[in-house]
Amino acid sequence: MNDMLRMGSFLFIIAAVAGVLLGFTEMKTSPRILENRLKQLEQARAEVLPEAKKFNDIKSENPNEGLLYTAGFAENGDLAGIVVNVAPKGYAGPIEMVLGLKTDGSIAGVKILSQKETPGLGTKLADNVFLAPFKKLLQDKQKPVFKVKQDGGDVDGITAATISSRAFCVGVTEALGTFEKVREQLPTLTAPTALPAVPQSGDAK
Amino acid sequence: MNPIQQLTKGFWKDNPIFVIGLGLCPALAVSSSLSNAVGMGIAATFVLIGSNMMISLLRHLVPSKIRIPVYIVIIATFVTIIDKMIAAYSPALSASLGIFIPLIVVNCIILGRAEAFANKNGVFDSLLDAIGMGIGFTIALCCIAFFRELLGEGKLFGHAMPFFSKDPALIMIMAPGGFIVFGLLIALKRLMASKGGN
Numbered sequence: 001m002n003d004m005l006r007m008g009s010f011l012f013i014i015a016a017v018a019g020v021l022l023g024f025t026e027m028k029t030s031p032r033i034l035e036n037r038l039k040q041l042e043q044a045r046a047e048v049l050p051e052a053k054k055f056n057d058i059k060s061e062n063p064n065e066g067l068l069y070t071a072g073f074a075e076n077g078d079l080a081g082i083v084v085n086v087a088p089k090g091y092a093g094p095i096e097m098v099l100g101l102k103t104d105g106s107i108a109g110v111k112i113l114s115q116k117e118t119p120g121l122g123t124k125l126a127d128n129v130f131l132a133p134f135k136k137l138l139q140d141k142q143k144p145v146f147k148v149k150q151d152g153g154d155v156d157g158i159t160a161a162t163i164s165s166r167a168f169c170v171g172v173t174e175a176l177g178t179f180e181k182v183r184e185q186l187p188t189l190t191a192p193t194a195l196p197a198v199p200q201s202g203d204a205k
Numbered sequence: 206m207n208p209i210q211q212l213t214k215g216f217w218k219d220n221p222i223f224v225i226g227l228g229l230c231p232a233l234a235v236s237s238s239l240s241n242a243v244g245m246g247i248a249a250t251f252v253l254i255g256s257n258m259m260i261s262l263l264r265h266l267v268p269s270k271i272r273i274p275v276y277i278v279i280i281a282t283f284v285t286i287i288d289k290m291i292a293a294y295s296p297a298l299s300a301s302l303g304i305f306i307p308l309i310v311v312n313c314i315i316l317g318r319a320e321a322f323a324n325k326n327g328v329f330d331s332l333l334d335a336i337g338m339g340i341g342f343t344i345a346l347c348c349i350a351f352f353r354e355l356l357g358e359g360k361l362f363g364h365a366m367p368f369f370s371k372d373p374a375l376i377m378i379m380a381p382g383g384f385i386v387f388g389l390l391i392a393l394k395r396l397m398a399s400k401g402g403n
Contacts, residue, residue, distance in 0.1 A: 028293070
């Protein structure tokens with residue numbers, strides 16, 4: 001009995017110390033991790049919509065929905081396109097993607113922000129192995145079907161990572177859906193006059 | 206065993222993958238390309254160093270009946286802290302290694318070395334053991350990945366190789382290819398061991 005108490009309390013102490021350490025680490029690192037993510041997002045925006053120089057976050061009127069999309073404006077204040085964040089469900093968690101769409105609804109760029117796909121297989125989504133043929137498809141074909149070839153689409157999926165490839169296509173379709181939904185309100189948007197859209201990380205560009 | 210032997214035993218003689226047979230699931234899952242193999246190897250080595258030293262320090266305190274749950278708590282805490290630290294202070298490293306770190310929790314080399322070595326030996330020896338085993342793990346991963354990437358994709362470190370890139374055998378980067386290369390390499394290692402005496 002005495003032995004059991006001793007071991008139980010030892011395990012308790014170890015777990016308590018581990019808990020405190022983890023809590024402390026979380027407290028110290030989470031603001032920085034968030035900041036890094038914002039920077040990454042800002043860079044990704046500039047990458048997927050190269051024409052745009054200024055960005056303006058458009059939030060839904062319903063506060064629960066949060067960010068709808070980000071409008072990008074060229075140097076002279078004209079609307080260059082929109083940036084949409086999507087996170088389709090991949091093989092082992094959400095695949096966070098950023099898509100840049102031009103004002104005519106065509107895709108200007110795609111970037112994978114984070115993913116938890118199988119290393120060596122699904123992770124190729126972010127590689128040129130997958131993205132280069134995808135970009136070529138966008139140039140070559142007027143209205144490509146965003147499904148993998150097995151499902152009757154035009155996208156050349158990754159061998160041995162069909163679920164990841166399908167998720168990518170779902171993300172693209174979702175972003176195009178967002179564009180269709182907000183198409184009407186696009187001409188009413190105006191460029192932000194003063195500060196850049198995300199002032200916390202203004203030096204990222 | 207002198208310190209040099211302590212360090213180098215994991216490279217070849219007691220290689221964690223080919224001889225001890227620990228950590229096979231990451232070895233097969235991540236060895237489809239050389240850059241992944243190097244990334245996984247480095248991440249696992251860091252965690253191994255930290256957990257081996259920590260467990261060696263605590264080895265007189267931990268009651269032996271509950272040592273395994275204690276080790277698991279220590280290792281899981283360590284891995285999580287490293288994961289958060291890298292994500293906060295080195296986003297570039299996190300982008301390339303981050304995906305492997307959660308996989309390390311299930312890497313039995315870490316627990317295996319804690320149980321088989323660190324709880325019986327001093328801190329310095331445990332450090333050497335961790336470095337040696339980590340490098341041995343990396344070497345083994347790279348050996349497997351070399352053949353799998355070359356034969357399965359015709360590439361090395363993502364660069365296309367002449368001749369091999371013409372018609373790569375895709376099966377080699379998928380799961381069966383991992384088993385095939387792994388089995389042949391173990392056979393080769395045993396053949397060399399039986400010929401050479403170690």
